Amino acid sequence: MSTISPLRDFVADFTRLYDRGLSPAAIQANGANLLRRLVRHDDWLPEPFTRPNPARYSQYLLHCDPLERFSVVSFVWGAGQETPLHDHRVWGLIGMLRGRESETQFARDPDGTFHAIETTFLEPGQVASLTPGVNDYHLVANALPDRTSISIHVYGDNIGGVSRATYDVATGTEKTFISGYSSDEVPNLWDRSRRAEAA
8 A cells, every 4th residue: 555654754854954944056966866765665645646737747736845945746647748948047857756767958059049968767766956157958858659657856946837938949949937836736745644543
């Protein structure tokens, strides 16, 4: 039987990084270790936050820090789905939970257009980092043509409320957006009634 306790523990441990007064870079580095531990096992994500949408990838909010210092999201990719080229404007972590994901990094040329640098693949249990000004322009896709893939993302803000942009690779044209989330619900991390009943 699956249990949400690994996600609850992850949220508590991530919050403690802020309580220690760490810099954003240190929070991201330490947080990567916490995320790696979380995605090591695929037995805790509630089923409603694993459902693909046939029209586009889904971004389900799992937790947002009450002070909006960080957010945790499950990205659910239907077969062949991908993002446009986009940025984040806050630091991010991507942990692969299920399936396989490709990430193509881009660099911006002096004329405002973009060119691809490299494509890498993320396998279950692996974690990648994004940092504004370092590697913040990318295109992400489900690398599996016939199956759903799921990754867990952590951002240094409430990512569903951050003004960001997509870009046309050939022209560099920027289109701003605020992503929001794919559902109005979040998982209940704090219901301990089952633990009480078991006792």
